Amino acid sequence: MKKIAIVQSNYIPWKGYFDMIAAVDEFILYDDMQYTRRDWRNRNQIKTPQGLQWLTVPVKVKGKYHQTIFDTEIEGSEWASVHWKSLQQNYRRAPHFEEISAWLEPLYSGTYTRLSDLNRAFLESICTYLGITTVISNSSDYTLSDGKTERLADLCVQAGATEYISGPAARDYVEADVFSDRGIQLSWFDYSGYPEYPQLWGDFSHYVTILDLLFNCGKETPNFMKFIRQ
Secondary structure (H helix, E strand, C coil): CEEEECCCCCCCCCCHHHHHHHCCCEEEEEECCCCCCCCCCEEEEEEECCCCEEECEEEECCCCCEEEECCCCCCHHHHHHHHHHHHHHCCCCCCHHHHHHHHHHHHCCCCCCCCHHHHHHHHHHHHHHHCCCEEEEEEEHHHHHCCCHHHHHHHHHCCCCEEEEHHHHHEEEECCHHHCCCCCCCEEECCCCCCCCCCCCCCCCCCCCHHHHHHHHHHHHHHHCCCCCC
């Protein structure tokens, strides 16, 4: 049995993204898909005393209407110090800020030219901290076919999957029979039922970067997730 998930990379995504990684045997970054503006690919939210705030990585989009996530380039480098300063200002009082910043801050000193490489660097470092050992690969490692569902199913076949786990939003377009015809079980990931955790700054929100959970809970983070075990 081999479980596979195929998802576009996001910038410091929320806890549910990492639960999906932990729930499968191989997680394929689907960065051959078209880059979408004002989406989670290059931004995420943190909590502040003034409410939720976006951290956005500037990317080159002028005239690049059909570029893939993999080909999307980062615009400049000033954003990195701005993001880290925002994290410092808003989380320095969190119980585990020093512990997390010891390995997180150096990531903001790295040299990145492509969004996909940046996102993967952060994903892998967070997975290492959480003890997630799932194989992470790129869709470009495989041969891509035409058709939205056919491409996903063919990726599963090439990766040797017996089960494909999809996010619930894909119910609107995924054709289940394309998977069943290939002998692959199609399952839907459930993001409901997360417990609240001690959080700074007002009303609780689940829909923030996982860094919020890490800064507040450190090694206790798995207690507030579903598929990560201590």
